[in-house]
Amino acid sequence: MQRIDNMAGLGKEYNVGEVIFRQGDAGNCMFVIQDGEVEVIAEANGREYPLRTLGPNDFFGEMALFEKEIRTATARATKPTRLLSIDKKNFLGGIHEDPSLAFRVVKTMSHRIRDLTDRLARYE
């Protein structure tokens, strides 16, 4: 058996600890994790608050596709990671032709709102 070529994978590679985008950055794409792990962190008063850890096939940065193009959190690779970016133009163009394309994104965003609501309730 031959090994898989290391040029085979799709996307762009990020090293451990590398910041993919920072809270407050301008953004016009979301990312789908091809391989590796990413942590999403909110930054406030000089402190970092971990929001979630994501793995292969998870996506993040989707809010920039729907509303103001400012990142609301920081994303950082916690393992050697490969990410595929999804353009705003491609995403919205796809939804225009086929609205069901947004279903998975909406479903995941719904789960995330539910998760944040639960955490907020526990905090209060």
Next chain:
Amino acid sequence: MVEGLELLTGKAPKPQRGQANALRDGSRIAVIGAGPAGSMFSYFLLSMAETIGLELDVEIFEPRRFCHRGPAGCNHCGGIVSESLVQRLATEGIRLPDCVVQRGMESYTLHMDVGDVEIATPLMEKRIAAVYRGNGPRSSEPLETHSFDGYLLDLAQEKGARLIPSLVSDVQREDDRMTVICADNSRTVYDLVVVATGINSRLVETLETGTAEFARPERTKTFICEFKLGRDLIRETFGPSMHVFLLDIPRLEFAALIPKGDYVTLCLLGDDIDENLIDQFFAAPEVRERFPGGEIPPHACHCYPRINTRSARPVYGDRLVFIGDSGSTRLFKDGIGAAYRTSKAAAKTVVFHGVSAQAFHDHYAPLCRKISNDNQVGKLVFNVASLVQKARFARRGILQMTAHEQQQEEGPRRMSGVLWDLFSGSASYTNVFLRTLHPAYVGNLLWNLISANVRGDRTAGKSRSERGADHVHH
């Protein structure tokens, strides 16, 4: 044997309203063919049915085994998943793993007699996937890799579709249901039949025979072959780039060398590609330069598959629909993308609107018409490209304009974008055509045509290898 359009499609020329035959729990669906269209249709159908709590019984007929290397497992295709489709699939949650992607590509390199230029993605990110539809060329080494078609079929099976490894020889309408007849003469009744066999199958010919109104897609012959060069040489020579050739060879519309693991796939598209045209292509210095020592090596395997040049008519009937290449696909480019779009549109129609001819007419046919109309614009675009192939002064201007854009850090890349979308099939032909009418594009092109040819005339008489300044690499 099918005896007429009404027997086959069960449809009058103009479908009547109120015939929506909705599927129910336990409805049986036959999908004939497990290429990308058949597997994606099954995947999306079962996903959508699950969402609304509908239990369907989906069977996929496919005699081919995609784990085989060579023709036995291959679906005879260049194997490019376009940038836009890679993104759409990722959005759908369909990730193409490393074992399926033979090479991720981040650029196109355009080769012409006046020079070469590499057109890169702005982010230098690998968003184009080179895949094998089967499990690699004939006599290739076993790899830890997976066929693209096999991977999609696995996804469909994970959703609940069942694989029937039989060859379908005919489809008939009996008592308002569809009967699928296999080569072993077994007959099974279904509530819906989905034809996704591609156009290189006998079934589509059988369905056309004896029917005055059903016409299979019009086709033209192409050429695909595989060269074994070894991955180190390929990495060094081809890099993460697809190499496209714009050469003055009559009837040749598109030529590309696609690096994949240990092999490079050559794909020639045009008007009935034959051996004479292939010989002319291999004799071109721009092509020979890509290979070690300027010699074209023997190929590991080759085929002359046919591709659509015009959609089937009609592409639907009561309880019957044609998807992917069997129905409607894009001219020359992004056939896998068209398979995705038609399969999903057909699945949505079936789940949410029923399986009547009227439902397909209202909710599936518009997409097929849109693809067909865009192909008409595509023919115009390729005619313009043919003129460029014949006009050296135009090639000089295009090379210079593209090279200048690629050297700029910022600013619009109009020519690069047009070429990128034309090569990759990432945008519709209509979109590409409209962008070439933009005043800034036209003005910039005119300026580059003049300046490149004033400069080009000064270097006239030099051999290709001597024109170092025209040979643009980044």
